[in-house]
Amino acid sequence: MDPFLTLLHSFSSSLSDTELSSLKFLCRGKIGKRKLESVQNGGELFIILFEQQLIASDKVSFLEGLLESIKREDLVSQLKQFVEEREANAPDDQLDVHEKRLQEAAFEVICENVGRDWKMLMRKLGISEVKMDRIVAANPFNLREQLVQSLREWQKWKGKDAKVTDLIKALRGCNLNLVADRVEQKLLLLNTGTR
Known part of the structure; x- marks a missing residue:
C-alpha cells in the first residue's frame, strides 16, 4: 500500500x-x-x-x-x-552527503541571484516546459519558490548525476557568469571548511 x-x-x-x-x-x-x-x-x-x-x-x-x-x-x-x-529511506541513486551539501549551497546562491531568468537556466538543464508550467501554476506569485521547485525537479530527475558542475556550466551557458562565479566562490569556501 x-x-x-x-x-x-x-x-x-x-x-x-x-x-x-x-x-x-x-x-x-x-x-x-x-x-x-x-x-x-x-x-x-x-x-x-x-x-x-x-x-x-x-x-x-x-x-x-x-x-x-x-x-x-x-x-x-x-x-x-x-x-x-x-x-x-531514499534509494542509493542519491547524492553523497558532500555533494548534497555543495548542491544546497549552489541552490541558495542561484535562488538569491537568478530571478526572472530562471526558465532560461532550467531549459539549459533540460527541464521541460510542461514541468516548468506546472511549477508556475503551483506557485503563481512566488518567483523564488518556482526556482526552488525547478531546481528540486532537476535534482530528482538527475539523481546521482545531478552535479554542481552542471549547474555552473548551465549558468555560464545562459551568460549568468556573475552567478556562476558566486556559486564557485561559495563552493570554494565550503570545500576549505570556512563559511
Missing part, C-alpha cells in the same frame, strides 16, 4: 466538516466549482488534487499550505515527518 495514500486517508478521517469546507474554499482557484461541490470528504478532495498533480508523495508544499491555512499544525507535522522519513 502506498504510504502517501495511507497518510492522506488518515488526514481525511481527522477533518471536521468545517475544515473540509475551508479546504474546498481554499482550492477554488485550482479546482472547478462543479467538482468541488461534489466533494463529500477529504479523501475525494485529495484524489482530485492528486489527479491534477497539485500533490504527490514528493510534492507536498501545496498540501502543507492548505493544512497550515486551516490551523491543523498536527497534520502539518505528520506531513513533514512523512517527507523526512521518505528522504531518509
Whole structure:
C-alpha cells in the first residue's frame, strides 16, 4: 500500500466538516466549482488534487499550505515527518552527503541571484516546459519558490548525476557568469571548511 495514500486517508478521517469546507474554499482557484461541490470528504478532495498533480508523495508544499491555512499544525507535522522519513529511506541513486551539501549551497546562491531568468537556466538543464508550467501554476506569485521547485525537479530527475558542475556550466551557458562565479566562490569556501 502506498504510504502517501495511507497518510492522506488518515488526514481525511481527522477533518471536521468545517475544515473540509475551508479546504474546498481554499482550492477554488485550482479546482472547478462543479467538482468541488461534489466533494463529500477529504479523501475525494485529495484524489482530485492528486489527479491534477497539485500533490504527490514528493510534492507536498501545496498540501502543507492548505493544512497550515486551516490551523491543523498536527497534520502539518505528520506531513513533514512523512517527507523526512521518505528522504531518509531514499534509494542509493542519491547524492553523497558532500555533494548534497555543495548542491544546497549552489541552490541558495542561484535562488538569491537568478530571478526572472530562471526558465532560461532550467531549459539549459533540460527541464521541460510542461514541468516548468506546472511549477508556475503551483506557485503563481512566488518567483523564488518556482526556482526552488525547478531546481528540486532537476535534482530528482538527475539523481546521482545531478552535479554542481552542471549547474555552473548551465549558468555560464545562459551568460549568468556573475552567478556562476558566486556559486564557485561559495563552493570554494565550503570545500576549505570556512563559511
